[in-house]
Amino acid sequence: MxxxxxxxxxxxxxxxxxxxxxxxxxxxxxxKPSLLNNSYKVVIYKALVEQKAFHMGRTLANISHVCNLVIDGKKFPVIDADVIYSTGVNLRGADFMAILNDDLKILHQIPYAKEKPIFCYDNILFLNSPKFDFNIDGLMPLGNALLFSNMGKDIAVIRYAPEQYPKHIQFQ
Missing domain, CATH: 1.20.5 (Single alpha-helices involved in coiled-coils or other helix-helix interfaces)
Incomplete structure (x- = not known):
């Protein structure tokens, strides 16, 4: 029993x-149905195509929403686009990151070689490279993070040492 x-x-x-x-x-x-079925990629892709973010003869290999910057209390999506094109002999990359406003309009389109965006912390976008291969305002500054202000219009390049990273980021 x-x-x-x-x-x-x-x-x-x-x-x-x-x-x-x-x-x-x-x-x-x-x-969050869009995160489960990748429909958010379609929305982002259409928004970028409407704004002519892609050059003719190039192929989008991947697009992803990395994170949201929080600038002056508003969210700004950070998009990473992996784009390829043929030189006739081999394939090359023409990757870029795009900072969008809440209407998905491009505020900044920043081409890069190795500086992939990895995470956001408030108004700071951390990159995976200590040195940039692109310029901002005609300068090629050293740093591993982008600091945004003025509703996303202004960008400053800053350098963070690992011990300065936000507390929730743990390195092993």
Whole structure:
């Protein structure tokens, strides 16, 4: 008798757990369907095409939403676009990062070679390279982060040492 009750309670708890997990999954799918089915890439792609962000003869290999900068209390999506083109002999990259406003209009389109955007912390965009291969305002400054201000219009290049990174970033 006791084993029957224990078995019944076990079945009920398993069923309840599965029901709760299904409920959580369903809520997550309703809340962020674009992140689950990549439809956000289509929205971003269409916005960039409308603004002629891609050159003719080049192919978009990948596009991703890296993070959102928070500048003056507003969110600015950071987009990473991996673009390829043929030189006739081999393929080359023409990658760029785009900083968009909340209407998905391009504020900045910054081509890069190795300086892939990796994460945002408030109004700072961290890059994975200590030196830039592009220029900002005619300068080629050293740094591994971009500091945005004035509603995203102004950019400054800054340098962060690993011990200065935000507390939630842990290096092993």
């Amino acid at each position: 006791k084993s029957s009750i224990k078995f019944l309670l076990l079945l009920i708890s398993i069923f309840a757990t599965e029901l709760v997990l299904a409920e959580i999954t369903t809520a997550a799918e309703r809340q």
